[in-house]
Amino acid sequence: MRRRVGFVPQAIALWGHLPVRTNLEILGRLAGLDRDRIAAAVTDALAWSGLADRAAEPVATLSGGMQRRINIAAGTLHGPDLLLLDEPAVGLDPVSRQAIHRVLEGLRDRGMGLILTTHDLVEAEALADRVAVLAGGVVRAADTIPILVGRLFGADQEVLLMLAADPAPALRDCLRTTLFSPTNADRIWVGRLRGGLEQLAGLRSQLVAAGADIDELRVRQPGLHGVFVELTGQVPNE
Amino acid sequence: MTLAILRAAFLLLLRDRGALLMALVVPVVFFMIFAEIFATAAGDQLQLRIAIVDEVKSDESTRLLAALTAEPAIRPVPGALTRESARDLVRRGTADVGLIIRADGEDLATAAGLAAPPLLLLVDPSRSVTATVLSGQLQRAYFTALPDLAVGRVAELIGTAFTTFTPEQQAEIAAGLKDLRNRAGTEQPAGWTFDELVERDNVAGQNAALNNVAYYAGAVAFMFLLFAAAQSALGILDDQEAGILDRIAAGPGGIDVVINGRFLFIVLQGLVQTCLIFGVAWLAYGVDLPGNLGPWAMISVSSAVLAAGLGLLLVTGCQTRAQAQVLPTVVILIMSAIGGSMVPRFFMPHWLQQLGWATPNTWALEAYSGVFWRSEPALQLVPICFSLFGIGIAALGLSHWLGRRLVRD
Numbered sequence: 001m002r003r004r005v006g007f008v009p010q011a012i013a014l015w016g017h018l019p020v021r022t023n024l025e026i027l028g029r030l031a032g033l034d035r036d037r038i039a040a041a042v043t044d045a046l047a048w049s050g051l052a053d054r055a056a057e058p059v060a061t062l063s064g065g066m067q068r069r070i071n072i073a074a075g076t077l078h079g080p081d082l083l084l085l086d087e088p089a090v091g092l093d094p095v096s097r098q099a100i101h102r103v104l105e106g107l108r109d110r111g112m113g114l115i116l117t118t119h120d121l122v123e124a125e126a127l128a129d130r131v132a133v134l135a136g137g138v139v140r141a142a143d144t145i146p147i148l149v150g151r152l153f154g155a156d157q158e159v160l161l162m163l164a165a166d167p168a169p170a171l172r173d174c175l176r177t178t179l180f181s182p183t184n185a186d187r188i189w190v191g192r193l194r195g196g197l198e199q200l201a202g203l204r205s206q207l208v209a210a211g212a213d214i215d216e217l218r219v220r221q222p223g224l225h226g227v228f229v230e231l232t233g234q235v236p237n238e
Numbered sequence: 239m240t241l242a243i244l245r246a247a248f249l250l251l252l253r254d255r256g257a258l259l260m261a262l263v264v265p266v267v268f269f270m271i272f273a274e275i276f277a278t279a280a281g282d283q284l285q286l287r288i289a290i291v292d293e294v295k296s297d298e299s300t301r302l303l304a305a306l307t308a309e310p311a312i313r314p315v316p317g318a319l320t321r322e323s324a325r326d327l328v329r330r331g332t333a334d335v336g337l338i339i340r341a342d343g344e345d346l347a348t349a350a351g352l353a354a355p356p357l358l359l360l361v362d363p364s365r366s367v368t369a370t371v372l373s374g375q376l377q378r379a380y381f382t383a384l385p386d387l388a389v390g391r392v393a394e395l396i397g398t399a400f401t402t403f404t405p406e407q408q409a410e411i412a413a414g415l416k417d418l419r420n421r422a423g424t425e426q427p428a429g430w431t432f433d434e435l436v437e438r439d440n441v442a443g444q445n446a447a448l449n450n451v452a453y454y455a456g457a458v459a460f461m462f463l464l465f466a467a468a469q470s471a472l473g474i475l476d477d478q479e480a481g482i483l484d485r486i487a488a489g490p491g492g493i494d495v496v497i498n499g500r501f502l503f504i505v506l507q508g509l510v511q512t513c514l515i516f517g518v519a520w521l522a523y524g525v526d527l528p529g530n531l532g533p534w535a536m537i538s539v540s541s542a543v544l545a546a547g548l549g550l551l552l553v554t555g556c557q558t559r560a561q562a563q564v565l566p567t568v569v570i571l572i573m574s575a576i577g578g579s580m581v582p583r584f585f586m587p588h589w590l591q592q593l594g595w596a597t598p599n600t601w602a603l604e605a606y607s608g609v610f611w612r613s614e615p616a617l618q619l620v621p622i623c624f625s626l627f628g629i630g631i632a633a634l635g636l637s638h639w640l641g642r643r644l645v646r647d
Contacts, residue, residue, distance in 0.1 A: 007485055007488035007489075009484050012480070012481070015480075015482065016480075027485070030489050030491055032489060032491070074485070
């Protein structure tokens, strides 16, 4: 079973002072590869990760993005059917993050199943065929994003309300009756807009009349962000 | 502002148990150990284990031994001994020195230096200081228990050197002097010293003069074997912090390959280290390594196995890296001090010598001593080597068990 699964930890789990190629050779052996197959697997991994020309350099001297790519390559040397990745692009700049995403898409195109944990909903939405929302150690929902959106929002749109001040009790009652839900931030509420955008002005007037000092009222097509907020009541950092 | 830094440093020290241990507890423990050792070695508390054999069992020999064994520094090895068994005890290190009142020597009461002295000391040259201490104690016991003999000898000496003799006596002296002149160079000069009563016999192997070098080669090699093992074992915690351990543990070999691989590395590293130290002892000091290659290799391999297992056990038993940097160092330093890697154990008080047997240092040093001092056959070293090897493997097994804690669920 272990030979069919690959694992990419969140940390750069490599020997920083050893060259890239040596790291891959040792980790390939530890992943159960025969001596004969290691050289080919390492050459292949260096090629698709775009680091063939840096193979002789110590890992510690590479950029963060390159180290992340080698980190992923090290988990795939034995050609697993399934690859588990723990936040593979955490802490990277947008360009490096894109490079990691391309690497992951390349692996998926090779037929490798990927299970990826992330706090980045944009990343999950861009990469995932199916998502599972985990909160408090419990899987709240698991399916494709369109099905989750359809199940939670139907034809409604997602509304994000940001208040300039903490809401008074009367305003809280009003928000609840207008299908808003509280989040982990007291001034941020999420809700849904029924009947199209033309209903937005009426909703705004209703909230102002209830005493809301509105900082921002955002309407958007519901996606993974809305699903997450609906399921967990938490607004992720964007 | 300076006081703020002082406060921060103080609070950090209080929170870091390892640093606290190293700063406040370890120095005191070390002081106590070395105070015990050197108060004994330099003061009047040195206790010698002596293998005593009275082959004569005369009135004089009985009185002498009674006075000698009444000395607090003398601790006779119990049991009825023969000359050979006493020699064996000294060779094995069970006794520090042997004392034979021998039947084949001159009489204790009348010894005149014309035949073998009545007292024979069995000495291991690596512990020659023990013979010197025993000689002093023996001399004290002699003058205490046998004053009639001692005064008689002195009177005889004074009578010979300082009194006025009659003409008849002078003629006799002249004849005696003529006789002495004829024998000049073939016998000891006239007069008497206590040393005439004592002969020393080396019980060690042929390379006795090099015993101290061989002792310290073994002592230093084993101590640094332990330090290097603990240092290398720390690499497991480095791998854990880097996430490498999780990655490897998720593979087909699991955590076991990490522990086993590290164990083999430490054993090989230890062997290289031991080869280097004994190589220098051989090339620079003439310790007979080629002549004892087989037994030496047997001890070195089992010592390296023990050190590797112990190093891994100490490190995997720690909760944090900071702890793993301090605890093994403390344990190894204390084991080395008690076990004889820093100061030979015969300098230590009896209770500390006994405690030494709880440390692998003592076992390894006894094994090396068996080879280089006592020229023991390899078969005789098997039990110690087997024990060292077995404990090392047992420690490896425990490390496997503890190592599983290091991998995150």
